Amino acid sequence: MREACEVCPPTRKVTFLSMSPQIGPLEFLKETKSKIDAYLLDFLPKHHERPEVCRLYEMMRDYPMRAGKMLRPAFCLLICEAFGGNLDDAFNTAAALELLQNWLLIHDDIEDGSDLRRGEPCLHQKHGIPMAINVGDALHCKMWELLNRNADLLGYELAFRILSEFTHLSNQVVEGQHIELSWVRDNRWNLSEEDYWIMCVQKAASYTCITPCRLGAIIAGATKEKVDRFIDIGMNLGVAFQIRDDVLNLIGEEGTYGKEIAGDISEGKRTLVLIHLFNACTKIEARRLIAIMDKPREEKREDEIREVLHLMKKYKSIQYAHERSKELVEKACAKFNQEFAYLPESRAKEIFLHLIHFVIEREY
Amino acid sequence: MREACEVCPPTRKVTFLSMSPQIGPLEFLKETKSKIDAYLLDFLPKHHERPEVCRLYEMMRDYPMRAGKMLRPAFCLLICEAFGGNLDDAFNTAAALELLQNWLLIHDDIEDGSDLRRGEPCLHQKHGIPMAINVGDALHCKMWELLNRNADLLGYELAFRILSEFTHLSNQVVEGQHIELSWVRDNRWNLSEEDYWIMCVQKAASYTCITPCRLGAIIAGATKEKVDRFIDIGMNLGVAFQIRDDVLNLIGEEGTYGKEIAGDISEGKRTLVLIHLFNACTKIEARRLIAIMDKPREEKREDEIREVLHLMKKYKSIQYAHERSKELVEKACAKFNQEFAYLPESRAKEIFLHLIHFVIEREY
Numbered sequence: 001m002r003e004a005c006e007v008c009p010p011t012r013k014v015t016f017l018s019m020s021p022q023i024g025p026l027e028f029l030k031e032t033k034s035k036i037d038a039y040l041l042d043f044l045p046k047h048h049e050r051p052e053v054c055r056l057y058e059m060m061r062d063y064p065m066r067a068g069k070m071l072r073p074a075f076c077l078l079i080c081e082a083f084g085g086n087l088d089d090a091f092n093t094a095a096a097l098e099l100l101q102n103w104l105l106i107h108d109d110i111e112d113g114s115d116l117r118r119g120e121p122c123l124h125q126k127h128g129i130p131m132a133i134n135v136g137d138a139l140h141c142k143m144w145e146l147l148n149r150n151a152d153l154l155g156y157e158l159a160f161r162i163l164s165e166f167t168h169l170s171n172q173v174v175e176g177q178h179i180e181l182s183w184v185r186d187n188r189w190n191l192s193e194e195d196y197w198i199m200c201v202q203k204a205a206s207y208t209c210i211t212p213c214r215l216g217a218i219i220a221g222a223t224k225e226k227v228d229r230f231i232d233i234g235m236n237l238g239v240a241f242q243i244r245d246d247v248l249n250l251i252g253e254e255g256t257y258g259k260e261i262a263g264d265i266s267e268g269k270r271t272l273v274l275i276h277l278f279n280a281c282t283k284i285e286a287r288r289l290i291a292i293m294d295k296p297r298e299e300k301r302e303d304e305i306r307e308v309l310h311l312m313k314k315y316k317s318i319q320y321a322h323e324r325s326k327e328l329v330e331k332a333c334a335k336f337n338q339e340f341a342y343l344p345e346s347r348a349k350e351i352f353l354h355l356i357h358f359v360i361e362r363e364y
Numbered sequence: 365m366r367e368a369c370e371v372c373p374p375t376r377k378v379t380f381l382s383m384s385p386q387i388g389p390l391e392f393l394k395e396t397k398s399k400i401d402a403y404l405l406d407f408l409p410k411h412h413e414r415p416e417v418c419r420l421y422e423m424m425r426d427y428p429m430r431a432g433k434m435l436r437p438a439f440c441l442l443i444c445e446a447f448g449g450n451l452d453d454a455f456n457t458a459a460a461l462e463l464l465q466n467w468l469l470i471h472d473d474i475e476d477g478s479d480l481r482r483g484e485p486c487l488h489q490k491h492g493i494p495m496a497i498n499v500g501d502a503l504h505c506k507m508w509e510l511l512n513r514n515a516d517l518l519g520y521e522l523a524f525r526i527l528s529e530f531t532h533l534s535n536q537v538v539e540g541q542h543i544e545l546s547w548v549r550d551n552r553w554n555l556s557e558e559d560y561w562i563m564c565v566q567k568a569a570s571y572t573c574i575t576p577c578r579l580g581a582i583i584a585g586a587t588k589e590k591v592d593r594f595i596d597i598g599m600n601l602g603v604a605f606q607i608r609d610d611v612l613n614l615i616g617e618e619g620t621y622g623k624e625i626a627g628d629i630s631e632g633k634r635t636l637v638l639i640h641l642f643n644a645c646t647k648i649e650a651r652r653l654i655a656i657m658d659k660p661r662e663e664k665r666e667d668e669i670r671e672v673l674h675l676m677k678k679y680k681s682i683q684y685a686h687e688r689s690k691e692l693v694e695k696a697c698a699k700f701n702q703e704f705a706y707l708p709e710s711r712a713k714e715i716f717l718h719l720i721h722f723v724i725e726r727e728y
Binding site for chain 2: 045048050055128131133138140142151157170171174177179182184185198
């Protein structure tokens, strides 16, 4: 159930996408998924005379066909419609956002040594690291190919504007990823909430919220000044999204969540929960925490992971992170309502505001 | 010294690039390198307020600043000039080819488990696999960003034509890479010269020769029909280049060549030399070869590698591969001279023909 937010209207059924009757925000995500899936399945290559290459194609379809949330394409489509744009114009770009997500996940999963993704073994667990790197590269190339289609769909100028959003975004994401990898490699634990914020904005918020919203507005023809308003909104929303992910990793159900529970502790991931704990606990506890967290994934025992979880509960770090994500979402909502009060009420605007809450309410 | 070729003029000093006096083909490569290096150094990001990101930037400059041959940018520049185009127009695209080469090498080196690249430890040997994957991705993104600059330099239409050459090329390369990785993973040794040809055209020839030449011609305004003539020329030349690389790996000097000598045997790489050997040797020898070649890199003993080298010499497999690369280069030369006889004699055309021979004469 949705939690109360002071600035947003209560959930109700709305109509959206020309072919659909009255459906709610989660159904919108579902419908977006079925359409983006079909579009990507059609776009991605299927047949090749060499059987080896057919197997590559199969691997390229693997992540895109798993049960992703489709939040990023949905944000792009909804903002485009809310700004008076045409959903059809944004669809190709929304699909490219999904490809971006998929190649990033394949490489991230290798870099983080993850086991599960969307309820199934990670690609490198199924096919080995060398092939998985290459499949990620293959999807990365396909993303740019898809974006090139915008030249025919939207004209050269707009297509190039979208390309430069993607190059800016990609630069942000690899920098954010490098910051996080550096902390792991250097065994850094003395991190502030500001460190987390910077990493998280670059690694997660930029491609989860900021750019999808910006792209929707750009495609609808919004001015640069209006497009830029999504930087602040998207930062708050995107960091809230990541914090919710970190919290779900600790309290979720494996079947629903799709990754190993407390996998972030095994992995040594610097989450807001852990950063809060480090700053709240005693020096003796911090030393004990470091001793556990610094161990390589495979050497961490279950009782050690439980010990970390116990400390997180003792210092209410999970609760702190959850509250923080709620605050950020409310901030994003308030900002959106204030900045875009002039936009006419529409099904798209309404679903967007509801989806914002989904960010902190979701269980997967 | 250059080997004889029936269809090409003998080497002589020529003038090229507006600012340069009379220089030969190797000096042209050197000059191209110094200019592309400076251009890329200027383009790649340098300073960031987060020290972690500064270190990422440093890693991004690592491969591009090593001693690469610059053949790909040189082919692009020379064909552009030979077709009456302006070198300045091709320069940005030539630099993007070099970025392509660098992100591909970083990922290839991980996928192949290589130790040395251009005389130094591979990036993943210096910084670990997770960071190296991310640095490759960072350069990959930067390649598309550089290509987007063509919109201002050359106009939208030409910029998009170049982008679609790069997307086609990237698709080819990842497929070729997947074919090779499949052979390694599946312990496949029963390969024909045709298998090698298909893998090699996709993985190496497409980005070493075919696309650089096509891009030069496209930028100079050549018709599609003329641009397409480079497919056949580039295939022959590109496969010859790869065969030379395979041969150098067996007979080169580590200091000059820049990789570990006979590293391809340790790695289990399917080279033309090895494919020839498998098809030429007795069944008993083939079984012995498989027993050695199937071992993981770290388990192959030095005497086993010497045994494989001995068989290669016994069956003249290295010599066979060398002859094959010579034939292919002569074929490429003949084809070039026949297809482009109408092009006026120029310093660019002359250097291009000389560089073609460098492909099989080089020691690095």
